[in-house]
Amino acid sequence: MSLQAIQSSGYEVVFGDASELLINFLQQRNYSKIFFLVDTNTSEHCYPGIALHIAGDIPHDIIEIDPGEENKNIDICIGIWKMLLDFGADRKALIINLGGGVVTDMGSFAAATYKRGVDFLQIPTTLLSQVDASVGGKTGIDVDAVKNMVGTFTNPQTVIIDTNFLQTLPKREIVSGFAEIIKHGLIVDKDYFNSIKTIDFDNIDDKIIHRSVEIKNEVVTTDPHEKNIRKKLNFGHTIGHAIESYSLQHDKAPLLHGEAIAIGMIAESWLSAQFAGLSDNELNEICKFILSVYPSYKVNEESFDDLIAYMKNDKKNEDDKINFTLLNAIGSSEINFSCSQEEILNSIIFYTNLIK
Ligand SMILES: NC(=O)c1ccc[n+]([C@@H]2O[C@H](COP(=O)([O-])OP(=O)(O)OC[C@H]3O[C@@H](n4cnc5c(N)ncnc54)[C@H](O)[C@@H]3O)[C@@H](O)[C@H]2O)c1
Ligand SMILES: [Zn+2]
Structure with missing residues (x-):
C-alpha cells in the first residue's frame, strides 16, 4: 500500500519509487535544464537506478561533490554555482538534490541563491535526511567549524522519499x-x-x-x-x-x-x-x-x-x-x-x- 503524501507549506512530501515520482513531477513542469547534485556515494548507489529509468527521456547534467560534512562549505558551493553557469543554467533550471543532508542542505542553498533562486527537488537518501532534513525549508552551509552558519529558509518544489535507498546506507x-x-x-x-x-x-x-x-x-x-x-x-x-x-x-x-x-x-x-x-x-x-x-x-x-x-x-x-x-x-x-x-x-x- 502506498503511503499518503504529506502536505507541507506550499509543497508535498511524496513516498514511493523515486524514478516514477520524478518522471511524474517532470511531466507536469517545463524546465529549461535539469541538474542532479550527488556526492560520490550517491553517485554510485542512488543515481544509477534513476538514470536507468529516465535515460534519454529527460536530458540532464550531473554535478558531483566529495562526501562528508567537511565539504558543506562556501568553496564547494562556489564550485556548484560555477558548474551551473558553465552548463548554461538559467532561472528556469531545476536542481535535483540526490543525497544525504550534506547534499540536500548545500544543494538547496546553492539553488536558493543561484541567480536569486531556481527551483529544486529534494531526494534524501539517508535516514537522517529523510526524517529530518527533508521538511522545514532550511538550507545552508558551514563556515569553518560553525555548522549551518549561512543559509536561507527556502522550500523545495517537492520532496521525494524512496526508502529503498536505505539498503546501501551503512x-x-x-x-x-x-x-x-x-x-x-x-x-x-x-x-x-x-x-x-x-x-x-x-x-x-x-x-x-x-x-x-x-x-x-x-x-x-x-x-x-x-x-x-x-x-x-x-x-x-x-x-x-x-x-x-x-x-x-x-x-x-x-x-x-x-x-x-x-x-x-x-x-x-x-x-x-x-x-x-x-x-x-x-x-x-x-x-x-x-x-x-x-x-x-x-x-x-x-x-x-x-x-x-x-x-x-x-x-x-x-x-x-x-x-x-x-x-x-x-x-x-x-x-x-x-x-x-x-x-x-x-x-x-x-x-x-x-x-x-
Ligand atoms: N536542513 C535541515 O533541516 C537539516 C536537518 C538535519 C540535518 N541537516 C544536515 O544534514 C547533514 C547530515 O546529513 P546526513 O546524516 O544525511 O549526512 P551525509 O549527507 O554526510 O550522508 C552520510 C553518508 O552517507 C552517504 N550516503 C548517502 N546516501 C547513501 C546511500 N543511500 N547509500 C550509501 N551511502 C549513502 C554519504 O555520501 C555520506 O558519506 C548535516 O550537515 C546537517 O546539518 C539538515
Ligand atoms: Zn539532529
Missing part, C-alpha cells in the same frame, strides 16, 4: 538517523515512541519513516521560523551538539550526529526529571531504550569547560542563557527552560554513571 548511519525518530516520539507522540522500540534496522518499516516526517512537518509548519514550537525539535540537541562538536575536535573516530544526540537525549531527560516533571519511571524507560541501541561513549571531566563553551555559543540561545526543551512526560515537551552550568554537568555525570 548500518551505523541508519542507527544515527534513528536518533531523530526517537526524538520525534519523545517530544510529541508516546504511542509512536512505543512502536519504534521493536524496530528492525535491516528493514525499517516505511510507516515509521512516514510518521516521523509527519511529526516534523506538523511542528515546522506551525512555526516555520523557529519562534517557539519548532524549538521542541531541539530536544537532546543542546547537550548533544556540544558533545558532537567536542568529539569532532578531539576523537580520532568522532561520534556521528545521532550518536551524540542519543547522549544528549539521556542527559536532557535527566534534566526533564529535575525540572519538567518527567517521572523516574519514564526517565528509566528512555535511558534503557537509548542505551540498548547506541554504543556508550566516555565523556571526560576535562571536556566539561569546552562543552559549556560550545553550549553558550549555540545560535539557538538568546540572552547568554543556555536554552533547553525538556519533557514533561514521554510524548509531551515544553520549550524555553534554562538550566545552570552545575545542573547541566550533573546531567552529563548522570549519563557517565549509567554507562559504567
Whole structure:
C-alpha cells in the first residue's frame, strides 16, 4: 500500500519509487535544464537506478561533490554555482538534490541563491535526511567549524522519499538517523515512541519513516521560523551538539550526529526529571531504550569547560542563557527552560554513571 503524501507549506512530501515520482513531477513542469547534485556515494548507489529509468527521456547534467560534512562549505558551493553557469543554467533550471543532508542542505542553498533562486527537488537518501532534513525549508552551509552558519529558509518544489535507498546506507548511519525518530516520539507522540522500540534496522518499516516526517512537518509548519514550537525539535540537541562538536575536535573516530544526540537525549531527560516533571519511571524507560541501541561513549571531566563553551555559543540561545526543551512526560515537551552550568554537568555525570 502506498503511503499518503504529506502536505507541507506550499509543497508535498511524496513516498514511493523515486524514478516514477520524478518522471511524474517532470511531466507536469517545463524546465529549461535539469541538474542532479550527488556526492560520490550517491553517485554510485542512488543515481544509477534513476538514470536507468529516465535515460534519454529527460536530458540532464550531473554535478558531483566529495562526501562528508567537511565539504558543506562556501568553496564547494562556489564550485556548484560555477558548474551551473558553465552548463548554461538559467532561472528556469531545476536542481535535483540526490543525497544525504550534506547534499540536500548545500544543494538547496546553492539553488536558493543561484541567480536569486531556481527551483529544486529534494531526494534524501539517508535516514537522517529523510526524517529530518527533508521538511522545514532550511538550507545552508558551514563556515569553518560553525555548522549551518549561512543559509536561507527556502522550500523545495517537492520532496521525494524512496526508502529503498536505505539498503546501501551503512548500518551505523541508519542507527544515527534513528536518533531523530526517537526524538520525534519523545517530544510529541508516546504511542509512536512505543512502536519504534521493536524496530528492525535491516528493514525499517516505511510507516515509521512516514510518521516521523509527519511529526516534523506538523511542528515546522506551525512555526516555520523557529519562534517557539519548532524549538521542541531541539530536544537532546543542546547537550548533544556540544558533545558532537567536542568529539569532532578531539576523537580520532568522532561520534556521528545521532550518536551524540542519543547522549544528549539521556542527559536532557535527566534534566526533564529535575525540572519538567518527567517521572523516574519514564526517565528509566528512555535511558534503557537509548542505551540498548547506541554504543556508550566516555565523556571526560576535562571536556566539561569546552562543552559549556560550545553550549553558550549555540545560535539557538538568546540572552547568554543556555536554552533547553525538556519533557514533561514521554510524548509531551515544553520549550524555553534554562538550566545552570552545575545542573547541566550533573546531567552529563548522570549519563557517565549509567554507562559504567
Ligand atoms: N536542513 C535541515 O533541516 C537539516 C536537518 C538535519 C540535518 N541537516 C544536515 O544534514 C547533514 C547530515 O546529513 P546526513 O546524516 O544525511 O549526512 P551525509 O549527507 O554526510 O550522508 C552520510 C553518508 O552517507 C552517504 N550516503 C548517502 N546516501 C547513501 C546511500 N543511500 N547509500 C550509501 N551511502 C549513502 C554519504 O555520501 C555520506 O558519506 C548535516 O550537515 C546537517 O546539518 C539538515
Ligand atoms: Zn539532529
